[in-house]
Amino acid sequence: DIQMTQSPSSLSASVGDRVTLTCRASQSVFNYLNWYQQKSGTPPRLLIYGAFNLQSGVPSRFSGSGSGTDFTLTISSLQPEDFATYHCQQSYRTPLTFGGGTKVEI
Amino acid sequence: EVQLVESGGGVVQPGGSLRLSCGASGFSFDDYAMHWVRQAPGKGLEWVSLLSGDGERTYYADSVKGRFTISRDNSKNSLYLQMDSLTIEDTAFYYCAKDIKKSRSWYDFYFDYWGQGTLLTVSS
Numbered sequence: 001d002i003q004m005t006q007s008p009s010s011l012s013a014s015v016g017d018r019v020t021l022t023c024r025a026s027q028s029v030f031n032y033l034n035w036y037q038q039k040s041g042t043p044p045r046l047l048i049y050g051a052f053n054l055q056s057g058v059p060s061r062f063s064g065s066g067s068g069t070d071f072t073l074t075i076s077s078l079q080p081e082d083f084a085t086y087h088c089q090q091s092y093r094t095p096l097t098f099g100g101g102t103k104v105e106i
Numbered sequence: 107e108v109q110l111v112e113s114g115g116g117v118v119q120p121g122g123s124l125r126l127s128c129g130a131s132g133f134s135f136d137d138y139a140m141h142w143v144r145q146a147p148g149k150g151l152e153w154v155s156l157l158s159g160d161g162e163r164t165y166y167a168d169s170v171k172g173r174f175t176i177s178r179d180n181s182k183n184s185l186y187l188q189m190d191s192l193t194i195e196d197t198a199f200y201y202c203a204k205d206i207k208k209s210r211s212w213y214d215f216y217f218d219y220w221g222q223g224t225l226l227t228v229s230s
Contacts, residue, residue, distance in 0.1 A: 001168075043222060044201075046206075046216070046217060046218050089153075091216040095153060098150055100150045
């Protein structure tokens with residue numbers, strides 16, 4: 001199975017900050033890497049697919065980069081509604097696997 | 107508007123069985139593979155199973171293989187998860203999720219719409 005590791009597990013930031021989250025795969029997943037945002041008590045929401053493609057309706061302050069085993073999700077200017085947990089997921093092969101999540105807190 | 111609504115969660119004793127349902131609307135249900143993904147309270151996400159739009163191809167996580175069965179009824183726009191031999195480790199919110207790829211036979215293995223989830227608690 002492909003193990004996905006996210007770091008940090010949590011971080012504290014302020015509105016307006018630039019925030020970078022990291023996801024590492026135990027083997028290459030090429031560009032088959034997706035990011036989701038999850039707020040407390042709600043299901044995940046797709047933000048980025050294929051490592052860097054912005055899902056429709058997602059603000060442009062979100063961006064993704066990386067390939068192979070190392071990926072990042074960047075929020076260019078953190079907004080109040082961005083405080084949430086972010087999950088990465090590889091879609092290269094089954095079993096599909098997620099990282100443990102990064103919680104972005106105020 | 108795409109809507110996915112799970113139902114069937116509840117409290118079950120270890121070793122018991124339960125069937126979850128997911129009703130879909132707002133899209134051509136049989137044109138999309140569907141998934142079940144679970145999340146133990148306060149924990150991360152775990153993919154459980156996938157079923158192609160035509161119902162021909164299934165995949166399971168090792169943790170549920172042989173105990174869970176995914177199925178669908180395209181005439182009812184519904185997805186199911188039959189769960190047998192339940193253990194405490196199966197306690198979680200169960201989400202149904204739509205695969206992003208429009209195809210009756212194939213899938214892209216990621217999810218553009220999720221239901222609100224239904225909670226399964228396995229406890230004696």
